Amino acid sequence: MNDLTIDIATSKDLPILNCLYADMDNKQLMSEEKIAEIWNEIQQFTNYYIYLAYLENKAIGTFSLLFVPTMMHRGFHKSAILDSVAIASAYRSQGWGTKMIKEALNLSTNAGCYKVTLSSNITRKRTHNFYKYLGFQQHGWSFSYQLQQV
Template structure:
């Protein structure tokens, strides 16, 4: 397994993050402009516990994910964590990068006292499902989504 440095993303990392998101199986290869990404990244950084992380080796960013830790009034006040937008450069897949990123997210949640760490994955991504299950994730309940615009483009 290749050891990577995992750290919080900075503005300077945005071009590499957008490049990772440009993969065909992530939003059909469409990405934000750097200007759009900078505005959204600034807003994300204003959330108390919403962070984007990068995985780096050999001075190259090869993976990224977002982690949101939310406070709760239920569950005796224990927070919960949600991982979103996990991507590993295709040439680095299968080398333990995703595993290290998920272990990092899990440790962040453990330190914060989260009662769970959740993620969602497209039904078609069966290889990803097996990967998550190999890390101890269990299929739990159903995930429901609705487009706020009712499917209409604004």
């Protein structure tokens, strides 16, 4: 198995990110204007990073991490939110997702986080089993309130 490298995405990577996100759920690509608008908004947040995973200089996956300060737990000052995990369909079920998530956990540990949380659509049983395999545990219930149509 070749080595996977993971780097922080930059604005020049927007077309790659757009393709990875669309491939995740067989959706249409976003317009260049829309993805640039979202990128610019994300850049306003400190401690929010989008990563790209490369195999032999080809981007095959992505994930985002948001490091959030908290006063809730003494001795710990941050938690991480793992989001927007996607791997190109041609590279799924080959161990690359495992390597990506393990790197996300290492990055979170190095940032001083005491936990990493994520959410997953309730219908994605295979994905849930993947996260459990990696050591994630279901913790409580996740709730959302839909404010507008996406």
